[in-house]
Amino acid sequence: MTVAAILARKGPDVTTIDPDATIAAVCDLLTLCRIGAVIVSRGQSLLGILSERDIVRALAAEGASALDRRASDYMTRDIEVVTEDQTSTQVLERMTVRRFRHMPVVRGDKLVGIVSIGDVVKHRIAQAEDEAESMRNYIAMV
Numbered sequence: 001m002t003v004a005a006i007l008a009r010k011g012p013d014v015t016t017i018d019p020d021a022t023i024a025a026v027c028d029l030l031t032l033c034r035i036g037a038v039i040v041s042r043g044q045s046l047l048g049i050l051s052e053r054d055i056v057r058a059l060a061a062e063g064a065s066a067l068d069r070r071a072s073d074y075m076t077r078d079i080e081v082v083t084e085d086q087t088s089t090q091v092l093e094r095m096t097v098r099r100f101r102h103m104p105v106v107r108g109d110k111l112v113g114i115v116s117i118g119d120v121v122k123h124r125i126a127q128a129e130d131e132a133e134s135m136r137n138y139i140a141m142v
Helices: 003-010 023-033 052-068 088-098 117-141
Strands: 037-042 045-051 102-107 110-116
Touching (some): 045 052, 088 117
């Protein structure tokens, strides 16, 4: 299964925020959208990604004053991206090795989606269930 198949089921929606938004605004957005990370961008420029983990680190380092700082102060700038033709196995391996849970999906230099480790696992489980059902049907026919 490819990232394109995951996005086809999940949808291409990506939540973004301006790099000048406060960490408090990011927290509000994450809560409102029920997501764990937001893409930091300005226009079509992908500048970074800011996750719940980044916010926890900021709060641990600076306390409540971190909430008044800008998203760009804490975002991850060196973003690892995936392409639509990559397999779920490849993406899951990269997420596991690098210990992150969200990866932007790009086509060329254009952001076309985002996948979380939950999205990948959900689709891998669905794939395994489909294969098991096919095997049961095959055995029943034999």
